Amino acid sequence: MEWETVIGLEIHAQLSTKSKLFSGSSTEYGQEPNTQANVVDLAMPGVLPVLNAEAVRMAAMFGLAIGAPIGRGNVFARKNYFYPDLPQGYQISQFDKPIVELGHIDITLENGESKRIGVTRAHLEQDAGKSLHKDFAGMTGIDLNRSGTPLLEIVSEPDMRSAKEAVAYMKKIHELVQYLGINDGNLQEGSFRCDANVSVRPKGQKEFGTRTELKNINSFRFVERAINLEVERQIDLLEEGGEVIQETRLYDPDKNQTRSMRSKEEANDYRYFPDPDLLPVEITDEFLDEVRASLPELPQVKFKRFMQEYGLSDYDAGVLTANRAVADYFEAVAKDSGEAKLSANWVIGELSSHLNNHDLLITDSPVSSEMLTGLIKRIADKTISGKIAKEVFQALWEGEGSTADDIIESKGLKQITDSGAIEAMIDEIIANNQAQVEQYRSGKDKVFGFFVGQVMKASQGKANPAQVNQILKQKLAPESE
Amino acid sequence: MINKTLTELSAGLKDGDFSSVELSQYFLQRIAKYDDELNAFITVTEEQALAAANKADEAIAAGTAGVLTGIPVAYKDLFCTDGIRTSCASKMLDNFIAPYNATVVEKLTAAGMPMLGKTNMDEFAMGSSNENSYYGAVKNPWDLERVPGGSSGGSAVAVCAKLAPVSLGTDTGGSIRQPASLTGVTGIKPTYGRVSRYGMIAYASSLDQGGVFASNAEDCALVLAAIAGFDAKDSTSVEHQVPDFSATLNDSIQGLKIGVPKEFFGEGLDNKIATVIQEALQEYTKLGAEIIDISLPNTHLAIPSYYVIAPAEASSNLSRFDGVRYGYRCEDPKDLTDMYMRSRGEGFGTEVKRRIMTGTYALSAGYYDAYYLKAQKIRRLISNDFKQAFEKVDVIMGPVSPETAFKIGAKTDDPISMYLADIYTLSLNLAGLPGMSIPAGKANDMPVGLQIIGNYFEEAKMLNIAHQFQQATDYHKQLPAQFGGEK
Incomplete structure (x- = not known):
């Protein structure tokens, strides 16, 4: 059977703001653990989030750049789940009212054709901290420096049909966010990460197959490899009469394999609801005009x-x-x-x-x-x-x-264009290489190259090549007189 | 000393009749004498109070003092206080010391008010009787066998028994007005957004609002002016001009239109309370006001709507208490899940767990539309009721609570009947409107509060209306015999 691959990507691009999405802490990378976490990032009791206007501006830039409507009353929502590096016990994200609505971006396929990929939405959200499992025998360390860093989650339509298209799309977005100056493009430091939703279906079938989600792939090469591996795994499964289970899978670049992380049944019910600590973000025409004018x-x-x-x-x-x-x-x-x-x-x-x-x-x-x-x-x-x-x-x-x-x-590299000087050099070379002159004149055209080489050698490469050619041809021509 | 208004205390300080240190010591001594019985305080901060009083005395001597400088205050134990435990009356935060002040604490500290201590409350502000405290129930000074109301019971009792001249509380569904009513003190919950919530440990963020307990409206006006105003740290605080609430206290209320909602006098209201309220309204007609019957038809939906929205927000707000970074952590956790489950299971009390469960359920996939979303729609209906009413009247009045203070333990096993105690107060929080409770007399030998409901940001008008009543009556001056009142 012939299979068709369907891919959608969720890209997390860290916005290049100086401070965090809802607190004044610095977002600088690579600092000593927990030195960039204030009481808001630590989710101490009674503290409140205050939205970073710069992050809103950057998200709006992205929206305008992909031709998307900007959510005029976009809303922050809480995504509730427990994890030690998620201090609030919820992530402040956007749910049904994102800041960037449906847009698109064009990619170039291998055959040179252009293909339009839909961008379903892009929304602002907080990054989590990091759990450090090394160096703490039997325990886990928590570093909250990254906690609260602004992310733009960019969700594509399931419009890509191969790993190559997915990579082309990812590169296009990567290029765009850097153009806009809203992301530093650093994949190693995790400033630009990607999850891939992958499914396969018999060619010609309308309905999508069951998808799996590949988590946190942080290089273009790994995206391609991980998707291809997953496509292969799903096809093998289906061809053996099995079925694909909706689940989250983790790509291991060292072993070049994907493995199951959690199934749909184990998935959290995030209990999204509008964050009552934050008001809807009203985007005015004036603001959008300003952002539009600032677009590169x-x-x-x-x-x-x-x-x-x-x-x-x-x-x-x-x-x-x-x-x-x-x-x-x-x-x-x-x-x-x-x-x-x-x-x-x-x-x-x-x-x-x-x-x-x-x-x-x-x-x-x-x-x-x-x-x-x-x-x-x-x-x-x-x-x-x-x-x-x-x-x-x-x-x-x-x-x-x-x-x-x-x-x-x-x-002293200036080119010699004085034809008198070049002529003099050529005369001397002809005089000293009579045997070769004879060969050339008897029809061995190849010897011409020898003379060019000699002139260049004599001029230390500085003789104008066009002039050398012209004068040599004249001088080597069979004496007619 | 205990019968003086804040203005009189302020004058006494400035005239050198007594110092702030003496005044603070006076209240600290009353706390030492009476609080074993009342249990109004979780933490008494004698050292800090006297240090601040000393500074206040210096400011008074230097002539740099403001009207509140040197007057001591008590805070409900959910306002974070730098370096001093903020427990929320929970085992969860029994060991929690914030490294920052709540904005209101910052403001009153800057105004020179020494902090006497942190007052008892229902755990995480969840309750209407102040029985849900890790530190034990608070007693009503009018009858030690009865509850003072909640959740700001400690702050109400501190003012009622004159353990503090003024205190701060919070009101999410009636937590200032109901204990004010049950203990016979004056309490004001301002418009949502009027007072910063920064550093005020959240119960239900869209409903919580800080406010003041004092002996009278005049005192409330002074302290409210000091804590009100926009705060850049709280995105839900409102940039609305803060008037001088004291300046209009003596304005005439001739021709004032008072709306009285028929829904506030239905089944469940103690007849004796209804009588007290009717008498209070008659007092207002004597002062030149006009009584107009109105209807708030969606009042009966306030309780179900509130008990979806508040627990939903609480279930999320209280997620941060996970034993990871601060607060209670269970002994020897086996693994992460065990740590979460036991820390939260052991750290939270019954009512808190009940509301977390209710709220989690209401927000769950498949139930969200039927509960949370529907409750939010009801909230709009309730707001519209008030909006329409305020097109016809200047202010709305009615009872605060359907019953006077009940016996400690009487409703412990019946949370629903406890929830019904908030029937007249919840709808204001849902609409974000300001409300007051002022003493209006007694029923069953216990105090009864009159509720004054104003339109958005009309606290000045409400205080004026309350003050005019208090000029004509002396209910607000009555003290329980045991704590200094006339026998």
């Missing part, structure tokens, strides 16, 4: 503009707009140098490979956009060849100079 150019728009304005291929435009910092870098170089195509090639090629090799972000690049602009100007005005330019780039990367011009000057 979104990836899709930038992508189209880059193709139009800079004449880039869709591949180049796609690579350059996948990350806002990369797009900004490219655009600075392209504008200042006036050489869009050359700028694109250098950012995608030499710069990216250096950054990758050194595991650096573009914002930490030792070669700034001004430095690369200077270099590209010298390639454009033929001061240096592309080959020499790589040498100059390497020197800039290693901090041997602060501008391309400095390095070209100090290393």
Whole structure:
């Protein structure tokens, strides 16, 4: 039987606010346990939550960016359950009135086609603390630094049909939240996590199959692997005549397997109800206008503009707009140098490979956009060849100079375009290599390359290659007179 | 000393008739003398009171004192007090010391009021008799065999027996007005949102409101003005101007339209109470008011609605008492579940557990619409009743409680009959309206309170109306014989 996979994702993106969703404590990562938890985060008796306006603004930005209506009277609700790292005994979340309603985002499939994925909703909620099971023999330590950190839970429609589509969607959301500056994109630190709802059904069947939920997958690679494993498991089960049980499963990246965490029967009844400590959040038109005005150019728009304005291929435009910092870098170089195509090639090629090799972000690049602009100007005005330019780039990367011009000057890399000088070099080489001249003239065209190599060697690579070719061809031509 | 109003005490302090230390000592001595019998206090904070009184005396000497500086106060033991145990009258919090002050405590401390102690109450404010306390029942000073009402029984009794000149309580369904009525003191529950709930341990967040017990409306006005106002730490507190409640106390009430809901005089009301209330209303007509019959047709739905909403919120509010971070933890827990179950099972009393169970049930999947949602709809109907009534009248009056103080233990096994004691008070909390109880006479030799219900944020008008009554009558001046009253 042919099977179809159905996937929906729930992404938890930590909002980049300075303080927590309902308290003034810092959200900074990696601090000493319980140093960023005040009486509100500890849920001491009598304390009350006060909503962080910045988190609301960020959530509204996300909503506008995915074309979703913003809940004008969105409501915080309590999700009740007991857990030691959940101090209140409930999580403040949003239930039937989320801040972001139905929106969408477009992903690009492998065949290059675009597919629209529905975003059911996105809502604000508090993160829990952490239970630490190591280092406390027979006991559990609780770290409440993360308790109360603002999360935006982004829930997709069950619109994805393969693990690859799920990853493409996850990457698209990841890219968007960073573009908006509302999430730091750090998957290792858990700032961007994902649960996947997976089911399979016979191809052509309308009803969904029974789904399982894969919890807390914190890398793009693991999402793909975990989903594929789960799809395989479900198909095997069904083909052997068994049935899929609705349950929550945990992906273990070390063993590359999923295992059952709890079944539907064991699931909590969360007893959601509107939090009486918080009033509904009224969103005004003025507020939305303000947020709209503060939105940066979104990836899709930038992508189209880059193709139009800079004449880039869709591949180049796609690579350059996948990350806002990369797009900004490219655009600075392209504008200042006036050489869009050359700028694109250098950012995608030499710069990216250096950054990758050194595991650096573009914002930490030792070669700034001004430095690369200077270099590209010298390639454009033929001061240096592309080959020499790589040498100059390497020197800039290693901090041997602060501008391309400095390095070209100090290393004497300026291209030789004086045809008299090139002619003189060529004359000398022809005089010293008569045997090869004979070979060439008798029809061995390959020997031409030998001469080019000799000229470049003699000029230390600085001779203008076009001129070298032209003069060599003239000089090597069978003497006609 | 015990017959002086706060204004008179304030004048005495400023004139040097007595110091704040002397005044505080006076009340501390009364507590020492009488509280073994009354059990109004859970914690007496003599040391802190005298230290604060000393500071108050310095401020008075320096001329920087306000009207309340140097006058001692007692707090219901659910207002968090920095460094001093806040127990909520529960074994769960018997060992709990908050590292912060409730906003109202912060405000009265800043006003220079020494804290005499923390008063007894029904556990987590759940009860109408003050029998549900881990620290034992509070006795009614008018008859030690009877209850003082609840849940703020200790605060009412402290004022009734003059163990404190003024005290703070909270009212979720009548917990200020009912004990005020049963002990013959003046109590005011302001409009929901008027007083910050920060640091006030929550029972039912959408209904809880802090307020004042004192000997008369004039004293209530002074202290209410000091605790009222918007608080950035409480999102449900309201940014509404706080007037000088004392300034309008003597306004004329000529032509005042008093609405009297027929639903407050139905079956279940003690006839002798009905008589006291009718007499009080006649007193008002003498003062120039007009009595208008009105109807609040959904009154009978207040009890079922309240006893869904309040326990539902409580079941969630009390989840934080899990034995993990503070409060009671059972001995030698086997595992996490055992710790939760035994800590909560052993730490909470019967009534608290009953309400947690009721509320958990009401919020459960499949029951939410039938109970919680329906109760919220009823809540709107009740609010609309009042809204319509206030289009015709300035204020509403009626009894506070259908009966006078009953014998300790009389209703212990019958929680439903206990819940019925709140029939005239609950609907205000559901609507968020302000209410008062002022002494209006006696029935069965026990005090009877008249309830004054105002429109939203009309506490000034209510206090004015109460004060005018108290200028014409002396019920509020009567003290139980055993505690200093005339024999």
